[in-house]
Amino acid sequence: MITSSEFDAVIVGAGPNGLAAAITLQNAGCKVLLLEAKATIGGGMRTAECTIPGFKHDICSAVHPLLAISPFFASVNWSDYQLQMVNPSICGAHPLDHLRPVFLRSSLERTASGLGIDQDRYTSLIKPLLNDFDTVTSFILSPLGWPNQPGTILRFGLNAIQPSSWIANRFASVEAKALVAGMAAHSMQPLTNWATGAFGLVLLAAGHKVGWPIPVGGSQSIADAMAAHFRLLGGVIETNFEVKSLQQLPSSKAVLFDCTPRQLLQIAGHKFSDFYKWQLNRYRYGMGVFKIDWALDAPIPWQDEEIKLAGTVHIGNTFEEISWNEAATARGIHPEKPFVLLSQPSLFDNTRAPEGKHTAWAYCHVPFGSEKDMTEAIEKQVERFAPGFRDRILSRHTMNTKAMQDYNPNYIGGDINGGVQDIFQLFTRPALRWSPYRTSAKGLYICSSSTPPGGGVHGMCGYHAAKQVLQDVFKQG
Secondary structure, eight states, rough: OOSSSOEEEEOOSSSSSHHHHHHHHTTOOEEEEEEEESSSOOTTTTTTOOTTTTEEEEESSSOOHHHHHHHHHTTOOOGTTOOOOOOSSEEEEEEEEEEEEEEESOHHHHHHHGGGGGHHHHHHHHHHHHTTTTHHHHHOOOOOOOOHHHHHHHHHHHHHHHOOHHHHHTOOOOOHHHHHHHGGGGGGTTTTTTTTTHHHHHHHHHHHHHOOEEEOOOHHHHHHHHHHEEETTTEEEOOOOOSSSGSSOOOSEEEEEOSSSHHHHHHHHHHHOOOHHHHTTOOOOOOEEEEEEEEEEEEOSSSSSSGGGGEEEEOOSSSSHHHHHHHHHHHHOOEEEEEEEEEOOGGGGSSSSTTOEEEEEEEEEEEEOOOOOOOOHHHHHHHHHSSGGGGGGGEEEOHHHHHHHOOOOOOOGGOSSSSSSSSSTTTHHHHHHSTTTSSSSEEEOSSTTSSOOOSSSHHHHHHHHHHHHHHSSSSSO
């Protein structure tokens, strides 16, 4: 039950952005109430024993390069709240038919040397980005605006604005092209789309700069640390509180919604201008995901043993295969050999499974709202590069797009990014306004991944929304 009748700010939704907004406002001296519909906080940062007791599985996010580059997360000493991150020695592995796998390693030089004839081309592409990394990440993790160092951002932008297919075509080797494809496919778009190059470049550079860390104990430990910090600052959290109407909320000066435009319209649409409602109704959602969690009696038996050193594995073979499959998915087709993103956290965190046992996590992209069971297709892809994999499965738990949306209402149609992150919605999400966090109604704001800088566990959508509230409502900043 809510124990106070008045707060400075109320935040609806306790995902990474809702939590970040709550912390930012509470830290600025506001009295903040954070509401969560589910029994546990976290949104995309939840961990559960969904197969066999003792096997901990991340329900959505599992590997966190964006957390490692986030200015918000850098502002708190999270080890004070028992949050530990571990960096696998190899960020990502990409197995290939009849060829050695390609690896994204922390070392730029070692990664480049694995690309053979493309060694110098890869170094020339990534090294300037590493030199400008702090400036670039500050820009891409902010709402659209004039950069502090326009020359640096222009250099990055000339590559980032390109389709990832163009970047891949700079390389001669199968290995380098495949590495680009696996990174860019995180965008959940056809690889021929403009600005998909940005996704691949940032993930590659992050691997070299900060790694792709995994939280010990599961992603729930991130949410728990954020909640502990918020409560220490004096914030209040109420769970099992589903907000369907503004009338449910206590008195406050501002309300921030960690939800997508669809839910925002349902809750507060009657307060908005006709033009703003029109903009929100035009907001586009993208591909969904089909996800599997496995309890295993042994590690995945990769053909190449070095893949066991990678926290993340991209399964899709060549650039051409991945590109075709992602384009087909966007057209509503279910590929027979989908691109699979797989994480094997128990190899680096022994808290995830009983001694000698293991967990693995994987998903593929599917058409929006698909309810097709992709278990067979995903497991065939793993078996393709790890013969005998299925013999090690003790139990599995699957989620189609409907189950994903039931788990988290922000995952409309299974879209885990809160809406398409293409060039038309990357910086103008959810509507083209001076501030994307303001709605047309005074005191009502949106702070979810449907605002810049978009999907991922970085907290910056919530952070920037909170800063806007502090400026507008509390005249700070």
